[in-house]
Amino acid sequence: MLAFSAEDVFHGGVLVVSKNGNYTDTAKTRVDLCGYDQTFSALDYNTTQSSSPASGADGSWIYSASPATLTLIGSSTSYTGWQRFCGAVSLVLDAADYLSFVQTLSYRAHTMTGSLRVTNGTLALANSTTFKNVPEVHVSTNGTLTVAGSTSCFFGVTNLVVDGTLTFAADAVTPLPTDYSTVIRLGRDATLTVPSGTTLRVKDLYVDGVRHDSDTYAADGSIAQLVGGGAVVVDNGEVAVVDATWTGLGGADLSAKTAANWSIAPAVPDFTKGKFRATFASGGSRAEVDGSLKFLKLGFSAANDFELAAADGSSSAELLAEGLVASAPGAEARKYVISAPLALSVGQTWSIATNATVELAGDMDVASGMRLTAEGDGALGISGESTIAAGATISNRLFYVTGTLATPGHVDQGPIGYWGSSSSYVINDQYVMRVFRDVPGSLLSFSNAVVEKAVWTRGRGASTAAETDRWLAFAPNSTNVFKGAFYIATAGGHVVQGANSLVAFERGAILGVTTYGENINFEVRGGAFDCGTGSGFYLLNSKLKLMSSGSSGKFRLVGGSFLDCCAHAAITNNTALYLLGNASTIDMHGYTQFVMHLEGEANAVITGECPAKLCVGNMNSDTAYNYYGRFTAGAGLLKTGTSGTLVLAGYTSVREHPTCGDLGVEGGTLRMTNATWMNGTNVCVSGSGTLELKNRRHFNKNFSVLRISGSGVVDIEEGLCEKVYAMYVDGSPVPTGTYGGASAPEGTDKTYAAHFSGSGTVRVGDVGFMVTVK
Numbered sequence: 001m002l003a004f005s006a007e008d009v010f011h012g013g014v015l016v017v018s019k020n021g022n023y024t025d026t027a028k029t030r031v032d033l034c035g036y037d038q039t040f041s042a043l044d045y046n047t048t049q050s051s052s053p054a055s056g057a058d059g060s061w062i063y064s065a066s067p068a069t070l071t072l073i074g075s076s077t078s079y080t081g082w083q084r085f086c087g088a089v090s091l092v093l094d095a096a097d098y099l100s101f102v103q104t105l106s107y108r109a110h111t112m113t114g115s116l117r118v119t120n121g122t123l124a125l126a127n128s129t130t131f132k133n134v135p136e137v138h139v140s141t142n143g144t145l146t147v148a149g150s151t152s153c154f155f156g157v158t159n160l161v162v163d164g165t166l167t168f169a170a171d172a173v174t175p176l177p178t179d180y181s182t183v184i185r186l187g188r189d190a191t192l193t194v195p196s197g198t199t200l201r202v203k204d205l206y207v208d209g210v211r212h213d214s215d216t217y218a219a220d221g222s223i224a225q226l227v228g229g230g231a232v233v234v235d236n237g238e239v240a241v242v243d244a245t246w247t248g249l250g251g252a253d254l255s256a257k258t259a260a261n262w263s264i265a266p267a268v269p270d271f272t273k274g275k276f277r278a279t280f281a282s283g284g285s286r287a288e289v290d291g292s293l294k295f296l297k298l299g300f301s302a303a304n305d306f307e308l309a310a311a312d313g314s315s316s317a318e319l320l321a322e323g324l325v326a327s328a329p330g331a332e333a334r335k336y337v338i339s340a341p342l343a344l345s346v347g348q349t350w351s352i353a354t355n356a357t358v359e360l361a362g363d364m365d366v367a368s369g370m371r372l373t374a375e376g377d378g379a380l381g382i383s384g385e386s387t388i389a390a391g392a393t394i395s396n397r398l399f400y401v402t403g404t405l406a407t408p409g410h411v412d413q414g415p416i417g418y419w420g421s422s423s424s425y426v427i428n429d430q431y432v433m434r435v436f437r438d439v440p441g442s443l444l445s446f447s448n449a450v451v452e453k454a455v456w457t458r459g460r461g462a463s464t465a466a467e468t469d470r471w472l473a474f475a476p477n478s479t480n481v482f483k484g485a486f487y488i489a490t491a492g493g494h495v496v497q498g499a500n501s502l503v504a505f506e507r508g509a510i511l512g513v514t515t516y517g518e519n520i521n522f523e524v525r526g527g528a529f530d531c532g533t534g535s536g537f538y539l540l541n542s543k544l545k546l547m548s549s550g551s552s553g554k555f556r557l558v559g560g561s562f563l564d565c566c567a568h569a570a571i572t573n574n575t576a577l578y579l580l581g582n583a584s585t586i587d588m589h590g591y592t593q594f595v596m597h598l599e600g601e602a603n604a605v606i607t608g609e610c611p612a613k614l615c616v617g618n619m620n621s622d623t624a625y626n627y628y629g630r631f632t633a634g635a636g637l638l639k640t641g642t643s644g645t646l647v648l649a650g651y652t653s654v655r656e657h658p659t660c661g662d663l664g665v666e667g668g669t670l671r672m673t674n675a676t677w678m679n680g681t682n683v684c685v686s687g688s689g690t691l692e693l694k695n696r697r698h699f700n701k702n703f704s705v706l707r708i709s710g711s712g713v714v715d716i717e718e719g720l721c722e723k724v725y726a727m728y729v730d731g732s733p734v735p736t737g738t739y740g741g742a743s744a745p746e747g748t749d750k751t752y753a754a755h756f757s758g759s760g761t762v763r764v765g766d767v768g769f770m771v772t773v774k
Contacts, residue, residue, distance in 0.1 A: 061084050072092070107127045116137045118138070118139045119142070137154060151174060157182055289309070320345070328355040342362060349373045353378050445475060447478040488512055524548060535554060535556070548567050602650055614635065637661070646669070701724060
C-alpha cells in the first residue's frame with residue numbers, strides 16, 4: 001500500500017500499480033490518495049509481476065475516501081493500465097506537452113464517483129472498461145476519448161461536455177443512461193461519433209450553445225458535430241415545435257394572432273412558448289405583431305417585399321435560438337423589413353441569401369451574453385434604435401447601419417484591451433460588433449449611424465488600392481458617429497466615403513493594416529488615431545481632422561488631401577508624414593506637432609498661424625529625405641532628435657507670407673539646397689544640430705537672425721556667402737562682419753570657428769558704405 005500525506009509528491013513519472021502473483025488472489029494492492037491531488041506521467045502494469053487481468057479479481061486499486069484528483073500529464077511513450085479507480089477519485093488526462101500520447105485503461109469496472117476529464121491527449125477505454133458512477137465527463141478541444149468493448153460504460157453520466165472528440169465504437173453497447181437524464185453539450189469544433197445501430201437517449205442536446213428541441217437527430221453530419229450513422233433522441237418534456245406559413249387570408253386583419261392568417265388554421269398559433277416557426281412566403285406584403293410574441297424562427301422568402309410590423313406601440317417580437325433565414329425566390333432583389341421592436345435573448349445565426357436584404361427598422365435589443373452571427377451574401381441593415389449588449393459577429397455578407405447601436409453591457413468576445421504601441425492607447429472599451437469582410441463583393445456600410453461602443457473589423461485587400469477591394473463605405477450626405485473606438489484589424493483595403501458626409505470618432509480609431517481612404521472626411525474628436533502598421537493610411541482626395549492629442553502612424557496624403565491638426569501634439573513623434581501629389585496640405589492651427597519622418601513633393605504645403613511649429617525627430621540616419629514643398633503663414637520647422645537628415649529642397653516659404661515662422665535644428669542635420677526661408681525671422685542652430693547651406697542664399701539679409709548655441713554647427717559650402725541681419729552666439733550679439741570656420745577664406749572672422757564648417761561664410765549686418773551729406 002502507498003498512502004500520500006501531501007499534494008503532488010512526485011509530479012511526473014510512471015505509476016506502476018500491480019498485484020504480485022496471480023490476480024485470482026483476493027488480496028489488494030492499494031494506492032491511497034488520502035484526499036491529496038497527485039500528478040503522474042502515465043499508468044502502467046508490470047508484466048513480470050502480474051499475470052493477465054483478463055480474468056479473476058482486480059487486485060490493484062487507486063482509491064481515496066475524500067475527493068482527490070489524479071492527473072496524468074503524458075510522456076513520449078503510450079501506456080496501458082489495469083488498475084481500478086475507486087472512492088472519491090477524479091481522473092484527468094492533460095498531456096499538453098505530448099498531444100499524441102495515448103493512455104489505455106483495460107478490463108476494469110471503475111467505481112470512482114468523481115469526474116472524468118480529457119483535456120489534452122487520448123484516453124482509450126477498452127476491454128469492458130466502465131465508469132458507471134461518474135456523473136460528469138468532459139472532453140476538451142485537444143482531447144480525444146474512445147470507448148470500445150463495454151456495456152453501459154457511462155451509465156451514471158448526467159453531464160457530457162465535448163469540445164474535442166468522443167468516439168463510441170460499435171461494440172460500446174448502450175454507453176449512456178436510457179432514462180433521458182443526460183445533457184450533452186457539443187462545442188463548435190466537437191466531434192461525437194455515434195455508430196450505426198446505437199441510439200443515445202438524452203434530456204437535452206446543446207450544439208455550439210444552441211439548445212435543440214425534443215426530436216430525433218441523425219448522426220449523419222447534418223449537425224456537423226454528430227457523425228457515425230447512429231442517432232440521438234432528445235426528450236426534454238417540452239411542447240412540440242409548430243411550423244406555419246403566413247397566408248394572409250384574414251383579410252384586413254393582419255394580426256399574427258389570427259388563425260386564418262396561417263397555414264395551420266383553424267388552429268390558433270401559440271406565441272407564448274417560443275416554439276413557433278413562422279415563414280412569410282406569400283399572403284400579401286405585411287403582417288403585424290400584436291402583443292408580445294415569441295418566434296423560434298423567422299423565414300422570409302416572399303416574391304415581393306415584405307414587412308413584419310407592430311400593430312401598436314406596445315407590441316414587440318422576440319426571436320429565439322433558430323434565428324432567421326431570408327432568400328429572394330427569383331433573380332430580383334427583395335427587402336424584408338422588421339419594423340416591430342425585436343429582442344434577441346439567445347445566441348443565433350441569421351442566413352441571408354443573395355439578392356435578399358433584411359432591414360431592422362424598429363428598435364432591436366440584443367441581450368448580454370449572446371452572439372448574433374449573420375451568414376450569406378445578402379444584406380443586413382439596421383435603421384432603427386438598437387441596443388446590442390453583447391456584440392454581433394457579422395460575416396460573409398453586406399451590412400448596413402443607418403440607425404443607432406447602443407451597447408451598455410458586456411460583450412462576449414471580451415474587451416479590445418491594448419491598442420497600439422503606447423500605453424496611452426489602452427482602451428477598456430467593449431466590442432459592439434466584430435465584422436469580417438473578407439468575402440469578395442461584400443460591403444459594410446454606414447449612413448447616419450450612431451455606434452455607442454467599439455467596432456472591430458477585418459477588411460479585405462491588405463495592400464492594394466484597387467477599387468475591387470472596397471469593403472467599407474460611408475453613405476453620401478450622412479453623418480456617422482462612433483462613440484467607441486473603431487478598429488480595422490487586418491486587410492484594410494479600400495474605404496469609401498460619399499460626398500458631403502462626415503465620420504466622427506469620439507474615442508479614436510486604429511488602422512491595423514495598410515488602408516486606402518477615398519473621399520474621406522474623418523474627425524477624431526477624442527482618443528488617438530493610429531495608422532502605424534504596414535504602409536499606413538493613404539488619404540486619397542481626403543480630409544482627416546485631429547481634434548485631440550496623441551495620434552501617430554504613417555499618413556500618406558495624396559491628390560490634394562488635407563490633415564487638420566487642431567490640438568497640441570495632435571500627431572506625435574512616432575508619426576511619418578508623406579505629402580504626395582497635388583497640393584496636399586497639413587494645417588497645424590497654431591499648435592506644435594511632432595513627427596519622426598517628413599517627405600513632400602513640390603506642391604505640398606505645411607501651414608498654420610504662429611506659433612505653429614513642426615518638430616521632426618530621428619529620421620533614418622543613413623538616408624537623407626527631401627521635402628520639396630512650402631511652409632506658409634506662421635508655420636515653423638524644428639529638426640530635433642539625434643540622427644537623420646532632412647533636406648529642404650524647394651522654395652519652402654513664399655514672399656506673400658511674410659510672417660513665416662522660425663527655422664531651427666537642435667539635433668541631426670537640416671540641409672537646405674534650393675530652399676529659401678526668406679520671410680522667417682529666427683534661424684536657430686542649437687544642441688548637437690547641424691545646419692547645412694548649399695547652392696544659394698537662403699535667408700533675408702534685412703531681418704533674418706541667426707542664433708547659434710551649444711554645439712550647434714552651420715556648414716556652408718564653398719563659394720557661398722550667406723547674409724543675415726544679425727547673429728547671436730550663446731545669446732550674445734556679434735558685431736557686423738563676415739564669419740566662418742577654419743576652412744573659410746583669408747580675412748574671414750574665425751572667432752566662432754567652432755560653430756562653422758565648410759569653406760563658405762556668413763555675412764552679418766549691412767554690406768557696402770554709407771554717405772552722409774550736410
